[in-house]
Amino acid sequence: MGANEQAVATALTRANSRLADGCTPLLKNHWYVAGLAADFTRELRERTFLGQSLVLYRTLAGQPVALLNRCPHRSFPLVHGSLEGDLLRCGYHGLTFRQDGSCGEIPAQATVPPGVCTRSFPVAERGPFVWIWMGDPAQADETAIPDTSWLVDPAWNHVSSYLELDANYVYLHENLLDLSHFTYLHPTTLGTPEYARTPFDVEVDGSRVRIKRFVKECDLPPIYAKTGIKGKISRRTESEFVSPAIHHASALMTDLQASTGQRSDFTILITHFATPQTQDTTHYWFAFARDFALNDPQVDEYMRSSALTAFNEDRHALQEISRIYRSEPKAPETEIHIKSDKAGVAMRRIILNLAADEQG
Numbered sequence: 001m002g003a004n005e006q007a008v009a010t011a012l013t014r015a016n017s018r019l020a021d022g023c024t025p026l027l028k029n030h031w032y033v034a035g036l037a038a039d040f041t042r043e044l045r046e047r048t049f050l051g052q053s054l055v056l057y058r059t060l061a062g063q064p065v066a067l068l069n070r071c072p073h074r075s076f077p078l079v080h081g082s083l084e085g086d087l088l089r090c091g092y093h094g095l096t097f098r099q100d101g102s103c104g105e106i107p108a109q110a111t112v113p114p115g116v117c118t119r120s121f122p123v124a125e126r127g128p129f130v131w132i133w134m135g136d137p138a139q140a141d142e143t144a145i146p147d148t149s150w151l152v153d154p155a156w157n158h159v160s161s162y163l164e165l166d167a168n169y170v171y172l173h174e175n176l177l178d179l180s181h182f183t184y185l186h187p188t189t190l191g192t193p194e195y196a197r198t199p200f201d202v203e204v205d206g207s208r209v210r211i212k213r214f215v216k217e218c219d220l221p222p223i224y225a226k227t228g229i230k231g232k233i234s235r236r237t238e239s240e241f242v243s244p245a246i247h248h249a250s251a252l253m254t255d256l257q258a259s260t261g262q263r264s265d266f267t268i269l270i271t272h273f274a275t276p277q278t279q280d281t282t283h284y285w286f287a288f289a290r291d292f293a294l295n296d297p298q299v300d301e302y303m304r305s306s307a308l309t310a311f312n313e314d315r316h317a318l319q320e321i322s323r324i325y326r327s328e329p330k331a332p333e334t335e336i337h338i339k340s341d342k343a344g345v346a347m348r349r350i351i352l353n354l355a356a357d358e359q360g
Contacts, residue, residue: 020351022168028135
């Protein structure tokens with residue numbers, strides 16, 4: 001490597017060290033999606049969040065519960081136990097635990113010593129999702145749960161689904177903020193030829209990052225074929241990094257050939273939920289909402305399958321990048337940044353600062 005190449009590499013390494021990456025400590029003091037409300041039943045379910053295995057269930061009254069999936073006696077996974085009313089009985093030596101994690105009984109002795117417990121995590125049900133707080137319980141303010149009110153608004157229909165991502169959640173957020181990839185990664189679903197070249201605006205508002213685009217005229221992306229639009233549209237899109245756990249996107253499509261009195265505007269709201277499973281894997285839920293073709297099961301299924309096709313393309317790209325990172329650990333240090341990375345770079349600075357604050 002020549003002197004100039006070495007200087008460039010050094011400068012890139014220094015600049016990238018100021019950005020969050022796959023090695024940045026996971027953030028605990030945030031509300032994350034733990035699953036669909038339907039995932040919490042009277043059947044015990046194991047799920048890992050931020051590197052910790054939890055057991056999930058509901059009480060008889062319907063309250064969702066999340067406990068550390070480990071009996072404090074010999075670390076047997078509680079998911080292999082059973083529910084007796086609202087008590088979870090360990091399947092190894094029979095200790096029982098209440099929904100707050102306290103121990104109710106130790107069959108082998110008459111009393112329960114103080115401090116025998118497993119950890120309970122704050123959870124809150126909001127519409128179709130259950131949220132969880134993995135950090136300091138004293139900071140678990142439910143008013144800080146991000147707004148997703150349109151998911152229960154009768155003026156909107158939504159479909160949702162889930163993907164497990166073999167990549168760090170930071171890279172998913174970056175993918176969602178640089179939509180210039182639509183043209184090339186999603187040509188049969190979300191992309192149109194002119195999208196990548198369309199100018200954009202980036203706004204940073206505290207810990208939020210927004211990127212906006214307006215395409216004056218283009219073909220209708222295939223994923224929106226069920227709008228009923230037949231000709232050219234204008235397309236106004238916005239993507240916003242709301243928190244480490246959630247990302248909002250919207251698309252307003254205007255039918256440029258709509259007749260007088262005919263509907264011309266069609267809106268899509270896409271909500272992405274990113275919950276770190278481990279340092280290298282991510283739970284990825286999404287909800288695809290629309291204000292047209294309400295209560296139409298065929299449109300529901302078309303939207304769900306089209307979205308899954310597109311987001312599986314994102315998953316493939318991110319997992320391939322992560323594969324390169326694993327084989328070449330120094331690769332992220334010398335990556336270059338281009339103009340369309342502006343929003344993603346801002347987000348990565350924010351996450352690194354949040355991690356620094358948490359680490360003290």
